[in-house]
Amino acid sequence: MIVDLLDLSLEVSAALAEGRPVVALESTLISHGLPYPQNLEVARASEAAVRAAGAVPATVAIHAGRVLVGLDRAALDALATAPAGSVRKAARPSLAVALAAGGWAATTVSATMIAAHAAGIRVFATGGIGGVHRGALGGQPKGATGSGVAARPTFDISSDLEELGRTPMAVVCAGPKAILDVPATLEYLETRGVPVVAIGQGDLPGFFARSAGVPAPASAPDIAGAVSIVSTHLGLGLGAGILVCVPVPETDALPGDVARQAVEQAVADAAAAQVAGPALTPWLLARIAVLTDGASVRANTALIVNDARAAGELAVGLASA
Numbered sequence: 001m002i003v004d005l006l007d008l009s010l011e012v013s014a015a016l017a018e019g020r021p022v023v024a025l026e027s028t029l030i031s032h033g034l035p036y037p038q039n040l041e042v043a044r045a046s047e048a049a050v051r052a053a054g055a056v057p058a059t060v061a062i063h064a065g066r067v068l069v070g071l072d073r074a075a076l077d078a079l080a081t082a083p084a085g086s087v088r089k090a091a092r093p094s095l096a097v098a099l100a101a102g103g104w105a106a107t108t109v110s111a112t113m114i115a116a117h118a119a120g121i122r123v124f125a126t127g128g129i130g131g132v133h134r135g136a137l138g139g140q141p142k143g144a145t146g147s148g149v150a151a152r153p154t155f156d157i158s159s160d161l162e163e164l165g166r167t168p169m170a171v172v173c174a175g176p177k178a179i180l181d182v183p184a185t186l187e188y189l190e191t192r193g194v195p196v197v198a199i200g201q202g203d204l205p206g207f208f209a210r211s212a213g214v215p216a217p218a219s220a221p222d223i224a225g226a227v228s229i230v231s232t233h234l235g236l237g238l239g240a241g242i243l244v245c246v247p248v249p250e251t252d253a254l255p256g257d258v259a260r261q262a263v264e265q266a267v268a269d270a271a272a273a274q275v276a277g278p279a280l281t282p283w284l285l286a287r288i289a290v291l292t293d294g295a296s297v298r299a300n301t302a303l304i305v306n307d308a309r310a311a312g313e314l315a316v317g318l319a320s321a
Contacts, residue, residue, distance in 0.1 A: 053312025130158025
């Protein structure tokens with residue numbers, strides 16, 4: 001069982017034993033999301049933001065066949081400086097392969113949720129969740145050009161959504177990644193019984209932008225209001241997680257029209273270049289960074305740290321609820 005493969009840091013173990021708030025953090029942003037040294041800076045800033053909120057950070061990764069819950073400085077450095085291609089990416093479908101292979105593997109949203117839940121952690125912070133990709137359900141991806149003939153569905157749907165439907169945990173993010181089919185992602189989450197709550201606004205946060213341009217299924221005025229909803233949901237024992245969406249800080253957000261235009265152009269460029277499958281998301285994010293002269297990267301790093309802060313405040317509120 002996964003619990004038999006967990007190695008909790010002394011700090012995380014003590015906090016959980018004493019009932020103190022803990023926030024899980026993923027590690028793919030360190031190994032696959034950002035270049036060095038920015039990846040290490042953001043990872044450390046995220047942990048610092050959790051601590052500043054009064055909670056204990058627990059960055060999750062895999063090493064030598066064990067699931068590490070809470071990384072020390074040496075482990076963070078090792079992930080951040082590992083040669084390109086040497087660190088596997090572990091999600092639910094690839095978790096066994098990553099564990100059996102030995103070496104380092106970074107955990108995505110789904111794998112981090114599995115490990116955190118097994119450890120007894122109730123709150124997890126990430127940048128943005130995966131979801132239903134454009135074209136996953138058939139037809140031409142929006143923004144793409146072609147013959148006009150509807151394409152076969154790719155069924156490219158992130159395992160993040162299934163994990164949210166089966167693992168009872170609060171996941172704090174800045175909304176689904178902007179490159180996705182956001183309305184379809186919301187429909188999928190509704191089907192799987194996952195509440196989606198926006199903080200401080202009626203619109204769903206749009207990852208790079210403050211708004212995705214669609215209403216949020218539910219909203220809370222602040223973190224305190226979210227604590228009440230999250231506590232009630234987890235207390236019902238329904239088995240599903242809950243998504244808490246926090247908008248990117250206004251000073252770092254892309255204007256909505258700029259974000260939408262960059263995404264549409266990147267999607268069209270990807271279709272023209274025939275990029276698909278696991279390579280699609282990093283390709284699109286890199287292309288958007290070029291199209292926005294790096295503004296999307298600044299927004300991305302800001303929202304990651306902001307989500308960690310909000311998750312820390314949520315964990316503190318849940319611990320005293």
